[in-house]
Amino acid sequence: MDDRDILTRFKTGTLDRAQAARLLERSAARAAAAAPARPRTPAPADAPEHRPAAGTTHRPRTGTGPGTGGGPGATPAAALNTAPPARTEAVDDRCAVVGLAGRYPQAPDLRAHWENLRGGRNTSSAAPASRPGASPLAAGQRGHFLDGVDGFDAEFFGITPAEGALMDPQERLFLEVAWEALEDAGCTGPRLDALTGPHGAPRALGVFVGAGASDYALLGAEAWARGGRQRPSSGHSALTGRLVTLLGLNGPAQAVDTAESSALTALHLAVGALRRGECAAALVGGVELLLHASRARDLAGEGVGAVVLKPLDRALADGDQVHAVVRATATGVVEPVPQTAGPSGASLYETRETTVPRTGDAGAATGLAALTAAVLQLRHGLRLPPHGSGADAAPWPRPRDAQGRELPRTAVVEVSAEGCPTSRAVVEEYMPPRAVRPERAADDGAGRDELVLLSAPTPAHLTAGAARLADWLCAVAERAPGEEAFDLADVARVLRAGRAAQPCRIALVAGDVPRLAGALRHFADTGTPGAGVHYADLRSGGADPLGLNTVPETRDYLAALWRGGRVEQLTRLWLSGLDIDWAALDPGPRAAGAAWAPPPSVFLHKPLWLDSQEPAGTDGRTERPA
Secondary structure, eight states, rough: OOOOHHHHHTTTTTTOOHHHHHHHHHHHHHHHHSSSSOOOOOOOTTTOOOOOSSOOOOOOOOSSTOOOOOOOOOOOOOTSSOOOTTTOOOOOOOOEEEEEEETTTTSHHHHHHHHHHTTOOOOOOOOOSSSSSSSSOOOTTOOOOSOOEEOOOOOGTTTHHHHHHHSHHHHHHHHHHHHHHHTTTTSSHHHHHHHHTTTOOOOEEEEEEEEEHHHHHHHHHHHHHHOOSSOOOOOSSHHHHHHHHHHHHHHEEEEEOTTTTTTHHHHHHHHHHTTTTTTTTEEEEEEOOOOGGGGOOTTOEEEEEEEEEEEEEHHHHHTTOOSSSEEEEEESSOEEEEEEOOOOOOEEOOOHHHHHHOOOOOOOHHHHHHHHHHHHHHHEEEEOOTTOOOOOEEEOOBBBBTOOOOOOOOOEEEEETTTTTEEEEEEEOOOOOTTTSSOOSSSOOOOOOOOEEESSSSHHHHHHHHHHHHHHHHHHHGGGSSOOOEEEEHHHHHHHHSSOOOEEEEEEEEEEEHHHHHHHHHHHHHHOOOOTTTEEETTSOOOSOOGGOOOOHHHHHHHHHTTTTHHHHHHHHHHHHHHOOOOHHHHOOSSSSTTTOOOOOOOOEEEOTOOSSSSTTTSSSOOOOO
């Protein structure tokens, strides 16, 4: 029996984990005994452990550079949570989830979504009465709906209200959630430029989105037949094309429709593009809205989510947070996974069947909802209870090897769709080596003055963003003593280096959370900067009055100012509109976890729908922060 036969029997349940591991060890011992002796070069003591992809359908590539790895026949014992046989050397081709965002029924963000999941909350309801048009459900039916899908912040993205009204709400929602995921990954500022592709082009970010419904186009056609002025375009190319155009991206972009498995198929395509080196990072999304009565069904669902992926070695080198690790993906004919976990409960299975009771039958967003649930459970170390059980999420202990060492928790996410290929992802917890895990003092950064920068497209966005950040700082300061240490320096670094510099800006220096929160709250309440807060509005032009952005020596000049501690001069230059690569000046790593990632930018929603007579917001309805 060779290794392939052993793994096939394990995957079909003929062999359990321990039996398969023993047989693989014996096979490796026989191969080693039969092979001629040869000198070996020991790996460095700090070399990362290699975990080849298990179950991937990508073909093997020759060579030892980034993106190479084994194909289906090279699936190792790592799939069994055991040490792989030392037969070959290969690179680590795992991908890190470095950004995560989403909106799901009765949850405007992932924090609220996690609370709904962990408590087994029933998010079904009747069709929202506030939505324009007729109800998308028949009498007596219930569904799982998103709130405020008629709203959009067109101004944030430089889109006119007339154009925004013609955009499919799925595209609008995805655009906002994609931005939130990129901000969570710290990839909307200069760090996005640093993502270079195979030919050195900046912003090499791939975009892969699962989508299937076209309800807004149907509504538009009906409105046109009644004498409407304009119709929205059909098709899903704009889901990726709009983001590519707005951000000037240089990676592959593709919309995918394989029904419920769409988002996981998009994930598979993204992982393949990363392994082939076609892009330096990838954004994967899934979106589904129910807007037309022709698709009415009981317990229909809606959702939109996005994740940002990087090769794991690149993510660690960049100092990114790692929510989880994608170990393998597959689509098409996939072998069944045995529904048995080890005695410590090593494996978790998220499927369409586990997802529908939580978020409804969410079509193309189902796979992303299942993946998000798996990542949140891995990140929090909690296993969700069966839906409707009334129980709360339970502790999920890590599995251990034969020597008692902890192994990462593992989840299998698999979604099947009738008439479409099954798609699967194997996701595992990221466990940073203990030697490099930062030890942080249990304070809020008191005594260290930190430069905090905040920017937005308009003054209204800036004051709303300052209020959100102040509220968040107060909330985490209250719960920090009971959780992990809060590092103000880390938050300030993320705001400087991981966010796009927009025209309306404030800058301040603060040594502790109360001072920072108080200054932000004063600005949010009054619209005017208080003591120590500097403000600039560059919308009317006049940015970079000295033309330093075009001078090649400016980079060295800025680095010298940073090394000399000239924070005030750097701040003034930033407020004048000078482009400053803060990530290059201060390349310190982000926190190992995501507990203290600052909140995303605020979107000020205005209702936009078909045949809007006037720009939204002029009919008495107010902006709605999102």
